[in-house]
Amino acid sequence: MKLYSEKEILQLLQSENTQRKAFEQIVKQYSQQLYWQIRRMVFSHDDANDLLQDTFIKAWQNIDSFRGDSKFTTWLYRIAINECISFLKKQHQSEKVDLDAPEADISLQLESDSYFDGDEIQLKLQMAIASLPPKQRMVFNMKYYQDMKYGEISDLLGTSVGALKASYHLAVKKIEQLLNEMD
Amino acid sequence: MKEEDEILKRIGKRNPFKVPDNYFENFTSEMMSKLPEKEESVLKMKTHTLKMRLRPLYYVAALIIGAVFIIQFGFRKTGSTEKEGVITKTEVTASDRMIDELVDRSMLDDYSLYVYLSDADGE
Structure with missing residues (x-):
């Protein structure tokens, strides 16, 4: 698998024609490390899988609002972290x-x-x-x-x-x- | 010596979690198939924004209707000793003046007012 640099991915994301392709590359490159980050927080594979998918869907829906103030990976990690923390809070509130x-x-x-x-x-x-x-x-x-x-x-x-x-x-x-x- | 050395010595860092077979190999294609089309999400966002932008105007419409109702009710009460024909005339004149004033203040043209009142009634 060819790894793209953050700069290359950001360039591809800027054009509507290559945006989806660029996002596919993002999923390929970062899904494993994000998965393990989430899995260690929630323990269950099913929950980790759901949260990872939610993370990528949120990132995709908000990709146009990414302004490059931070590294793209940092932005992606922050979404995953927020998803995890909200999930754990809900879990506590529902007394599971x-x-x-x-x-x-x-x-x-x-x-x-x-x-x-x-x-x-x-x-x-x-x-x-x-x-x-x-x-x-x-x-x-x-x-x-x-x-x-x-x-x-x-x-x-x-x-x-x-x-x-x-x-x-x-x-x-x-x-x-x-x-x-x-x- | 690191502070976590005792845990490291006893347990180490081996990952005790597993994933289903070929999970990561298949994840990208599965994820991409679930990703909504960009146009859809943009459209959704636009609809939401328009609704949010119209919301204050619904409030203005509701305010106008409320004011008209209060004025009509008020005039009926105060004018109860007068003759019926006089009351009706005063009532209509006062209500119209009040509505004109409110419409001017909210900067609505006739068509927009009609649309907002229809929408507000429909909700």
């Missing part, structure tokens, strides 16, 4: 997740999920991650699994580097504590 013990729900969900093949300790880690508030969960995943720099996370989430460092530190401490309690 036990607010006092979200990790217990995730444990049941993952144990019966055919698309989860982690061992016991990995299940415990996911349960501990599920106990974090959505934004803190996002920060932890971006830093721990994707090795993203605080500056990059700051661009995506619109939170200061200092606040992100504090958030990650608290997330690590909470996860360690929960893992110890589960042993």
Whole structure:
């Protein structure tokens, strides 16, 4: 698969004749990384698939409003992040997740999920991650699994580097504590 | 030493999640088939915008109708001691004057007023 640079994609997006083709390239190039970002937040493949599709549909519908103030990938990531956070909020409001013990729900969900093949300790880690508030969960995943720099996370989430460092530190401490309690 | 070292040592970074077979290979074509045509979405947005732009005019129309109703009702009450013919004349003159004033203030021409009143009645 030929990878297009961001500049090339933006040029193709500007013409009506090549806009759809350019968007197809965007879906090809970014679907995997966006999928994993979403999947680690919502755990279920079906939910992640729905949210990924919603992300691309929103991006397509608003593509003309992208003014290039930020990188295109940053814009795309922000849409995915907003979709995830809205989804998790709705999930909490509809009480599909036990607010006092979200990790217990995730444990049941993952144990019966055919698309989860982690061992016991990995299940415990996911349960501990599920106990974090959505934004803190996002920060932890971006830093721990994707090795993203605080500056990059700051661009995506619109939170200061200092606040992100504090958030990650608290997330690590909470996860360690929960893992110890589960042993 | 990194702060997450303890978790890393115990669990590592292996991704415990899987996807259905050929999920990513098929995703692009499936996604593109679900993508709405650009014209459709633009049209939808235009309809929405027009409706939103007309909304204040519906309010003006409703205001005029409300004012006419109040004035007519008010004149009937205050003029109850006068003769019937006189009341009707005053009522019509006062209502017409009020409507003209409101129409002038809202800068509506006769045709637009007719359209907005018809639309407002239809809703």
